[in-house]
Amino acid sequence: MRRREFLGVLGAATATWPLAARAQERMRLVGALTGVENAAAAQGRFAAFVQALAQLGWTDGSNVRIDSRWGGGDAGVIRKHATELAALKPDVIMVTGGASMTQALAATRTVPIVFTIVPDPVGSGYVESLSRPGGNATGFMQFEYSLAGKWLELLKQIAPGTTRAAILWDPSFPAGIGQFAVIQAVAPSLGVEVFPIDARDGRELERRIMAFAGTAGGGLIVSANPSVVVHRELIAKLAAQHKLPAIYNSRESVDVGGLFSYAADFTDQFRRAAGYVDRILKGEKPADLPVQAPTKYELVITLKAAKAIGLTVPPTLLARADEVIE
Numbered sequence: 001m002r003r004r005e006f007l008g009v010l011g012a013a014t015a016t017w018p019l020a021a022r023a024q025e026r027m028r029l030v031g032a033l034t035g036v037e038n039a040a041a042a043q044g045r046f047a048a049f050v051q052a053l054a055q056l057g058w059t060d061g062s063n064v065r066i067d068s069r070w071g072g073g074d075a076g077v078i079r080k081h082a083t084e085l086a087a088l089k090p091d092v093i094m095v096t097g098g099a100s101m102t103q104a105l106a107a108t109r110t111v112p113i114v115f116t117i118v119p120d121p122v123g124s125g126y127v128e129s130l131s132r133p134g135g136n137a138t139g140f141m142q143f144e145y146s147l148a149g150k151w152l153e154l155l156k157q158i159a160p161g162t163t164r165a166a167i168l169w170d171p172s173f174p175a176g177i178g179q180f181a182v183i184q185a186v187a188p189s190l191g192v193e194v195f196p197i198d199a200r201d202g203r204e205l206e207r208r209i210m211a212f213a214g215t216a217g218g219g220l221i222v223s224a225n226p227s228v229v230v231h232r233e234l235i236a237k238l239a240a241q242h243k244l245p246a247i248y249n250s251r252e253s254v255d256v257g258g259l260f261s262y263a264a265d266f267t268d269q270f271r272r273a274a275g276y277v278d279r280i281l282k283g284e285k286p287a288d289l290p291v292q293a294p295t296k297y298e299l300v301i302t303l304k305a306a307k308a309i310g311l312t313v314p315p316t317l318l319a320r321a322d323e324v325i326e
Contacts (some may be wrong), residue, residue: 005122028064028281031085031093033078033100035117036229041251042096045207045270047114049094052274057280065284071100073229082107086263092280094273098142098175099226101126105137112286114276116269117138119175119224130291138276140269141293142224143249147262149181149186151247154262155219156190158306159245163217165192166209166244168199168235170225179223199227202234203251209235213242220246222253232256236305243309251300254325259309260301264294298322 032049035042045148046068050060057065069081078100085093086107094114095104101115101184105126119142121127128134130141156162167183169176180196187194197208199222212218220239222228227250228235236257239246246253248261276289299317306313318324 008051011052016090025029028058029088029090030058030064030066030277030281031088031090031111032066032068032095033071033081033085033093033104034068034096035070036072036232036252039252039255041255041266042070045096048267049270049274051270052115053277056274056278058278064281071097073097073099073226075099075103075226079103079106092277094246094277095139096304097226098124098173101137107236109136111136112280113137113139114271114273114280114286117142117264117266119143120145120178123178124174125293133289133291135286136286138289138291140273141291142175143264144293144302145178145182146158146180147219147297148223151221151223151262152183152186152190152192152194154260154317155221155245155247158247158260158301158313159219159311160240162219162245163192163193164212164215165219165221166195166197166212167221167223168205168228169195169223169225170200171196171198172200173225173227175224176223183221183223199225199231199235205231206238207237209242209244213244218242218244220244222246222248222258224249228253232258238303240308245309251298254300254302254305257305258302259301259305259311260300260321262297265296265298268296269294279280 040247060066071078082103092112095101096116098118101118104113113136126137140175167180169180184194190199197204232253246259248258249261251261299321300323301321
C-alpha cells in the first residue's frame with residue numbers, strides 16, 4: 001500500500017474511533033424515589049436535580065436514564081417503589097426523606113444511595129458516621145436537631161401570646177423523639193407548655209387538634225415526619241379553622257395554605273445531590289463521601305394565612321423572611 005493511501009485509511013479509522021467509543025458507552029441508570037408528585041416545591045427540587053446532572057454532563061435520555069418514582073409519604077407506596085428500583089440494579093438511587101431511605105436500605109445494601117432531606121442519618125442507622133458513612137449510602141441531612149428549638153422561637157415571635165404548643169409528630173419515627181426533646185428543652189425559657197399530638201391517623205389528629213384549640217394561647221409546630229406529609233392539607237385546614245398559628249417543617253405545607261415554614265433550602269440539597277451522583281457514576285464510593293449538613297435555611301411566610309386567623313406578622317419577622325407570599 002502506498003504511503004498516501006495508508007495515511008488516508010489511518011485517518012478514516014481514527015475519525016471513527018470516537019463514534020465507536022460512544023456507541024460502546026453503557027447507558028447509565030439513576031433511580032429516584034422522591035416526595036409528593038403533585039407538590040410544586042417537590043417538582044421544582046427534582047427539576048433542579050435533573051438540571052444539575054445535565055450541567056455535569058449527564059443528560060437524561062442521552063448517556064443516562066432517570067427512572068423516577070414518587071412516594072408521597074405513603075409507606076406502602078414507598079416500599080413498593082424502593083423494591084422495584086433496587087431490582088433494576090441501577091448505578092445509583094437518589095432518595096428523599098427518612099421513610100424512603102429506610103425502605104431503600106431494606107431493598108438493597110449494594111446499590112449506591114444518595115439521600116436528601118433525611119433527619120439524623122446516624123441515629124437512624126443509615127450511616128456509621130457523618131464523616132465516614134461506611135456503607136452504600138451518603139447524602140444530605142434535613143436539619144440539625146437545634147432547628148427544632150428554632151421552630152418554637154419563631155412561633156413565639158409571630159404570635160407572642162402563644163403559651164401552649166402542640167407538637168405534631170410521629171412517635172414511631174426515629175428522628176421524632178429527638179425533635180420533640182429539643183422543643184421540650186427550649187419551651188420553659190419561652191414560657192410555653194408543649195403537648196405531643198400523634199399525626200399518624202387523620203381522624204385522631206383532627207379530634208386532638210380540635211380539643212387542643214379549646215383553650216386560648218395555642219399554636220402548632222409541625223415537625224418533620226412522613227405522617228405530616230400525608231396530612232399536610234388537613235393540618236393547614238385545621239390550623240386555619242381553629243385560628244391556630246402554625247409553623248411547618250417544609251415549604252410544601254405553606255403551598256397548601258400553611259402560615260409559615262422554616263427549613264433548609266432543599267432545592268440546594270438536590271443540586272448538591274446531583275454532584276454526589278456524578279462522583280459515584282465516575283467511580284467514587286458512598287462510604288467515602290461525607291454526609292453533609294444544610295448550609296442554607298429559608299423562612300417563608302404567607303400573609304393571606306396570617307390574615308385568615310387574625311394575625312399581624314411583626315415587621316421584624318417580615319424583614320427576615322426569604323419569601324413573603326401575599
